[in-house]
Amino acid sequence: MVSLRKNKKKEINMPKEYSRVYLILPEMKELLLKRDRQQLREISRDYEPVEIAQILKELSLKDKVFLFSIWDVDFAADVFEKLDKEEQIEILGAIDDVRKGKILNKLAPDERVDLFEELPPEMVGRFLSVMAKEEAQDVRELMSYTPTTAGGIMTTDFASVRTGMTVEEALKTLRKTAKDVEMIYYVYVLDDEEKLVGVLTLKDLILANPKEKIDKIMHKNPVALPVDMDQEEVAREIANYDFLALPVVSNNGEMKGIITVDDVIDVIREENTEDMYKFSAAGEHTEDYIKMRPFTIARNRLTWLIILAITGFFSGVVMQQFSFALEKVVALAFYIPVLMDSAGNAGTQAAMAVVRGLATGEVKIADIWMVVKKEFLIGALLGIPLGILALIRALVLQKSSLIGVSVAFSMLAAIVVATCLGSLLPLVSKRLRLDPAVVSGPLITTILDITTISIYFWLSSVLMGL
Secondary structure, eight states, X not given: OOOTTTTOSOOOOOOGGGOGGGGSHHHHHHHHHHTOHHHHHHHHHTSOHHHHXXXXXXXXXXXXXXXXXXXXXXXXXXXXXXXXXXXXXXHHHHSOHHHHHHHHHHSOHHHHHHHHTTSOHHHHHHHHHTSOHHHHHHHHHHHTSOTTBHHHHOBSOOOEEETTOBHXXXXXXXXXXXXXXXXXXXXXXXXXXXXXXXXEEHHHHHHSOTTSBHHHHSEESOOXXXXXXXXXXXXXXXXXXXXXXXXXXXXXXXXXXEEEHHHHHHHHHHHHHHHHHHHTXXXXXXXXXXXXXXXXXHHHHHHHHHHHHHHHHHHHHHHHHTHHHHHHOGGGXXXXXXXXXXXXXXXXXXXXXXXXXXXXXXXXXXXXXXXXXXXHHHHHHHHHHHHHHHHHHIIIIIXXXXXHHHHHHHHHHHHHHHHHHHHHHHHHHHHTTOOHHHHSSHHHHHHHHHHHHHHHHHHHHHHHTO
């Protein structure tokens, strides 16, 4: 599994002609030349942090440091979170320790740990030393969790109140404590041991009688995620319950943080990217394609290409074993490409459907024989028209009904085997605790090439009496 913390900072690439911020870029550059602090603060506030982050890409490091020195710390932290990792490290290395500490303290806990996970230990230690003690301890705790678990992607900022409070007391508490909380819509009710006992929405609080005890209006037995749950399962749980956020608890029920929808979107993006790379045997996705060196990309792809090439040699061995058939009926060779391509494509389609089903939870390992039976029927429904098409071609071009029948039945058999194998391999891989995406892409195509040729020559030898 690829860590969510790898490459979580997305490159902000928006064409200049479509981005309104580039309309003010010349004015900002002019104001920077004049070092007009007041005007720069005002014009920056008119745009979203993500848009200002785009502007920073066009500026020198000196100008970036100047802007971070004049912005209030909340706005500076919001912009900082939208920068990619390289820019963040560059800016942290250039600003003074006091400002650095203030910005790091204001970052969302999950965003902060995403950055620290990418830094060498000595740099992490240096940054932690300029931060407030509470925030530094928060970083250490979050970094102790496996990056691809609920604990690794959660944020520790959440709105909470205590049992026994009245609605009025709860609202007063939230006014004091929830200023920097990422998600205020859900308010979690904790007991004296920090254990999660209930949840209510801000709407529940606003509409309730101020003197009412929150214990009476809260939703008891709230849905919660264990801190060690895998991030893929986390994404499925949030999608299943359709909540904006879900709490994360330790083994003894102590509330540790929350995972919000935007965290899940990041998970889905990373997991989909990872599966796409694995499905095509292209190695791991560790950074943006444009930034990767050709040597690195080639190295990532080479291992599987060598394995597949060696496996593919078996196709030649099979053809050599049936060379007598080719010598007697040269026309049989004309249909090898179409048979191999059709079977490979059919198998890949089946594998893709099952891999997706496993990822979304639609397909379970227990469904293995149901899936294979379904794909057997699908293979037959696909193989019949494709076989008829091959038969017609052989009758028209080769004027041979024997070749036509051989190719037609081979096409039908190859497609059926392809869909069955395509659905079976991901499920078997999952049972063996292997990543289904790894074994279900190019590998299945190579296996089906060997299988298809074997079926074709064997059936042709039998039907044509070779």
